[in-house]
Amino acid sequence: MKVTEKDVAYVAELANLELTEEERVRMLRDLNSILGHIDMLNALDTANVLAMAQVSERFGADESKAGSERFMYASREDVREGLRKSLAHDVALANAPDSDGTFFEVPKVIER
Amino acid sequence: MDLGSLTIDGVRSAIQERKVTAASFAEAHYAKIASDDPQIGAYLALSKDRAMGKAAEIDALAAKGDQLPPLAGVPVGIKDVMVTRGVTTTAGSKILGNYLPPYDCTAVARLEAAGAVVLGKLNCDEFAMGSSNENSAWKPVRNPRDLSRVPGGSSGGAAAAVAANMAVATLGSDTGGSIRQPASFCGVVGLKPTYGRVSRYGLIAFASSLDHIGPFGRNVKDTALVLQTMAGRDAMDSTSADIPVPDYVAEMGKPVKGLKIGIAKEYLGEGLDGEVRAATEAAVQKLARLGCEIVEVSLPHTKYAVPAYYIVATAEASSNLARFDGVRYGFRAAGVRSLSEMYRRSRDQGFGAEVKRRIMLGTYALSAGYYDAYYLKAQKVRTLLTRDFEEAFKSVDAIVTPTSPTAAFKLGEKVDDPLAMYLADIYTVTANLAGIPGISVPCGETRDKLPIGMQILGRHFDEAMILRVAGAFEKAA
Numbered sequence: 001m002k003v004t005e006k007d008v009a010y011v012a013e014l015a016n017l018e019l020t021e022e023e024r025v026r027m028l029r030d031l032n033s034i035l036g037h038i039d040m041l042n043a044l045d046t047a048n049v050l051a052m053a054q055v056s057e058r059f060g061a062d063e064s065k066a067g068s069e070r071f072m073y074a075s076r077e078d079v080r081e082g083l084r085k086s087l088a089h090d091v092a093l094a095n096a097p098d099s100d101g102t103f104f105e106v107p108k109v110i111e112r
Numbered sequence: 113m114d115l116g117s118l119t120i121d122g123v124r125s126a127i128q129e130r131k132v133t134a135a136s137f138a139e140a141h142y143a144k145i146a147s148d149d150p151q152i153g154a155y156l157a158l159s160k161d162r163a164m165g166k167a168a169e170i171d172a173l174a175a176k177g178d179q180l181p182p183l184a185g186v187p188v189g190i191k192d193v194m195v196t197r198g199v200t201t202t203a204g205s206k207i208l209g210n211y212l213p214p215y216d217c218t219a220v221a222r223l224e225a226a227g228a229v230v231l232g233k234l235n236c237d238e239f240a241m242g243s244s245n246e247n248s249a250w251k252p253v254r255n256p257r258d259l260s261r262v263p264g265g266s267s268g269g270a271a272a273a274v275a276a277n278m279a280v281a282t283l284g285s286d287t288g289g290s291i292r293q294p295a296s297f298c299g300v301v302g303l304k305p306t307y308g309r310v311s312r313y314g315l316i317a318f319a320s321s322l323d324h325i326g327p328f329g330r331n332v333k334d335t336a337l338v339l340q341t342m343a344g345r346d347a348m349d350s351t352s353a354d355i356p357v358p359d360y361v362a363e364m365g366k367p368v369k370g371l372k373i374g375i376a377k378e379y380l381g382e383g384l385d386g387e388v389r390a391a392t393e394a395a396v397q398k399l400a401r402l403g404c405e406i407v408e409v410s411l412p413h414t415k416y417a418v419p420a421y422y423i424v425a426t427a428e429a430s431s432n433l434a435r436f437d438g439v440r441y442g443f444r445a446a447g448v449r450s451l452s453e454m455y456r457r458s459r460d461q462g463f464g465a466e467v468k469r470r471i472m473l474g475t476y477a478l479s480a481g482y483y484d485a486y487y488l489k490a491q492k493v494r495t496l497l498t499r500d501f502e503e504a505f506k507s508v509d510a511i512v513t514p515t516s517p518t519a520a521f522k523l524g525e526k527v528d529d530p531l532a533m534y535l536a537d538i539y540t541v542t543a544n545l546a547g548i549p550g551i552s553v554p555c556g557e558t559r560d561k562l563p564i565g566m567q568i569l570g571r572h573f574d575e576a577m578i579l580r581v582a583g584a585f586e587k588a589a
Contacts, residue, residue, distance in 0.1 A: 003476070015430060015475040016437070017468060018456040030469055031476065033531050038419040041489050044496070051491035052498060054321050055307035055547030056351040059572065074350035084348075091214045095441035104439050109451050 003031045113140045115277035120186050120334045123280060124227070127174050127185040134167035134174075134185030138229050141187040145231070145278050152276055153253045154269040156192050158232035159199045163187070166229045183341055184227030189279040191270045192233040193240050194220055194325065195314045199230075203316045204238040204248040204266075207436050207443045207462030217314025218349065219283060219325045219342045226341040231279055235269030238464045239433065240285050240318045242266045243293060243536045246527055247466045254523070255298060257562060261520040264294030267328070271298040274328045281338050282328045287318050288421055289516075289540025291326045292552035296515035296565020299554050301582070302328045303335040306573045307547030308353035310339070311346030319428035320351075322421075322544040332553060332583040336360035339575060355573055363576035364583040369403030371581065374508035378414035379539055385518045391556035391564040392514045395585065399512065402584055409504040409511060413496045414542060420497065421541040422534055423477050423490035429467075430474030436462065469530060498546040505571045510581050513539050515552040515565035539567060549575045553582045555589070 008027050012019050019027060061070045068075075089102075098105040113132075126132040142160065149155050170185045190196060193203045195213035202208045216224075224230060237247035245253040245268025253268040255261040256276035263272040267284030271294035274282055284291040286304040295302025304326045312323055327338035340361070345354040375396055380389060400406050438444035438458030445457035463471070477486035504511060517538060526533045543550040548569055555566035566585075570578040 007476070008472070011472055011476045011479060014479060015471050016434070016452075016455045016459055017463075017471065018460045019468070020460075023465075023468070026465075027469065027472055030530050031473060034422065034473060034534070035476075037531055037534075038423060038486070041416055041419050041423075041493055044413075044416060044493060046489060046492035046496070049492040049495050051488055052495040053491060054351070055498075055572075056353065058547075059308060059353050059355065071350075073354055076347060087214055092440075094214065095211055097438055097442070097444035106439055107448055107451050107454055 002035050003028060115140060115144055118280050119331060120183060120280060120329070120337045123186050124180055124182065124184045127170060128180050130174055134170040134229060135164060137185055138163050138167045138187055138231065141231055141278060148276055149278060151254065151259060152256055152272050153251045154235055154273040154276065154278055155189065155232045156202060156204070156235050156250055156269070157200045159196065159230055162199065163229045163231050166224060170227055170229070181225075181227035182337060183223060186228050186280050187231050188223060188228045189231050189234045189270060189273045189282040190220055191236050191267050191282070191284045193236060193285050193316045194283060195316065196220055196230065196233065199233060201233065201316070202250070203240070204236045204250065205463065205467070206249045207458070208441070209443060211441055215314065218311040218346045220314065222342050223283070223338065234267070234273055234282060237266035237268070238467050239316065239429070240266040240287055240290055241429070241466050241470055243289070243533050244521070244523070244526065245269065245294075246523065247464055249464050252523060255520050257299060258520065258560070260522055261562070262297065262523055264297035264516070264520065266290040267294050270328050271295050271300055271302065274298070274300045274330055280330070281334050283325060283338070284328055285315055286324045286326055286544065287322045288425060288544050289537045291328065292540050292550055292565070292567055293516050293537065295328055295552040296554075296563065297520040299563030300328055300330055301332050301335050301551065301553050302326065303339060303551045303575070304543060304549060305339060305343065305575055306549045308351050309549070309573065309575065310342045311349040311352040313346055313348035317432040319425040320432060321428060322425055324544070332551070332579060332586050333361060333364065335551070336364055336579045353573070358576050360576055360579050364579050366580055367403075368399070368581055368584040371404045371510070372407050372508040373399050373404045373581065374407050374409035374504055374511040376409050376411045376414070376504070376511060376513065378411050379513035383517050383535070383538070384514060387558045388514050388516070388518060388564050392512070392566055395555040395566045396512055398588055399581070399585060402588055407508050409508055411500040411504060411542070413493065413500050416493050417497055417542045417545060418534055418538055420490040420493040421537070421545055422473070423486050424494060424545070426470040426474030427477050427487050428474070430471045430478065433467070433471055438462070466530070494545045497542055501542075501546045501548055501569070510577055511569040513567045513569065515539060515567040519558045519562035519564055543569055548572055549578055551578045551582050553586055555585070
């Protein structure tokens with residue numbers, strides 16, 4: 001077993017999940033089964049292979065430039081509301097579970 | 113009206129010639145949905161006001177004698193992971209059960225600008241995570257060919273709607289096969305374009321470096337026409353490519369004689385159903401008879417694709433789905449005393465089992481001590497898989513494989529074994545990791561009359577080639 005009950009509890013905390021006792025048992029079984037299969041990747045020697053995070057970095061990027069200059073194709077002029085207007089206040093709040101009309105409301109964060 | 117025989121050009125020209133109105137095409141589809149969808153479950157929401165408004169606009173253009181746009185009056189459905197202004201968009205999840213988006217997905221907006229009539233939103237696996245549509249928080253979708261079987265996933269509703277004549281074309285999303293596999297299970301055509309060909313703006317993110325939007329149709333040409341209207345640079349998606357969009361229908365008209373078609377033994381090995389193998393081999397023979405040269409290629413890292421995929425996809429998902437916290441939109445759990453409890457309870461109650469499983473797996477892979485062993489390793493394997501394709505495409509124009517190792521399976525058959533479900537994606541995840549385009553076209557049936565799909569893969573931004581091969585195959589079938 002690679003993943004322990006303790007790992008499940010720790011990762012759930014990182015992911016902002018609680019999980020019931022039943023869910024934790026199932027999660028432990030499933031994660032171990034899936035990670036057991038994923039372990040086959042260890043058979044590959046990737047010491048000299050570059051990691052690939054994105055497909056699009058292979059297209060349009062100007063390889064002769066460094067840093068953000070390489071991705072000029074994806075840039076635009078830095079102007080206020082350059083692409084579209086921001087959402088109106090009431091529209092942005094329309095889907096809020098709780099709001100006072102100006103702000104999103106959540107349970108109290110700081111006790112005093 | 114025989115809805116099953118409708119094509120995009122057929123609908124547009126019937127409206128242009130004023131034989132049928134766009135309104136009556138839409139009404140006929142709504143009647144079909146009302147009578148048949150209770151058995152199938154393809155639609156989650158109908159957008160009738162919006163559809164009839166668009167149809168009236170098209171009918172007014174036709175009445176004036178104006179030249180109609182390419183998708184004029186074509187009744188389409190949209191997978192529920194693409195946002196639609198004012199039309200409930202849930203991504204198949206309870207956590208977005210009451211979400212009314214304030215804007216439109218670019219792909220949807222472009223379809224409507226080309227005249228399409230959006231009938232409604234289509235069922236899918238929750239956040240597009242699944243291969244059978246059984247992970248929808250609302251209801252499963254049933255395969256129109258056999259109601260005891262799944263339509264595939266995650267775009268199960270989008271495939272079933274076309275197969276059951278409840279839309280002429282639909283939009284799906286494909287992160288690991290979610291367009292191509294359901295297309296093969298339902299006997300329709302489904303196309304996943306190159307990464308960056310179609311804007312992802314307004315697509316609710318599952319795994320941003322693997323997500324694609326693409327069309328379903330009853331024939332290859334219809335998928336080409338829908339792709340044509342969606343493709344091209346969008347300033348709202350910085351990963352959308354500024355590369356010219358060819359005329360796909362014109363490209364489809366070119367002959368296939370002399371093209372080199374690759375077949376890879378790695379896609380014809382263990383786990384492949386005998387009937388699917390036979391159908392794929394027969395399809396390759398047909399291409400040979402059309403004058404294509406069949407060439408064996410090797411894609412040696414294929415067996416590592418599913419494990420690499422399920423690390424990259426879940427890692428990205430764990431990050432993307434962090435935004436669902438019950439603060440700004442979506443579901444919030446009741447009776448909570450603190451902010452952190454609100455986050456946890458809202459997510460616990462709002463997400464389904466498969467989504468939680470993937471968030472956990474992705475979070476684990478990104479957590480301290482495991483990042484190098486899992487996430488970085490998977491990204492390196494992604495490079496190797498991409499190189500496999502680049503090497504193969506030096507000697508062939510397209511590669512033909514089965515779309516899925518089996519035809520449609522029964523509802524409930526794999527629901528308790530996530531790994532078995534993941535392995536059903538074995539032939540499709542590679543194209544997402546490499547970002548190359550792929551299309552699934554029907555290539556036969558099993559003895560039980562279940563559709564079988566063939567996948568054609570192409571070079572980056574060479575949708576024209578796979579459409580050409582698929583079109584020629586379809587014509588000869």
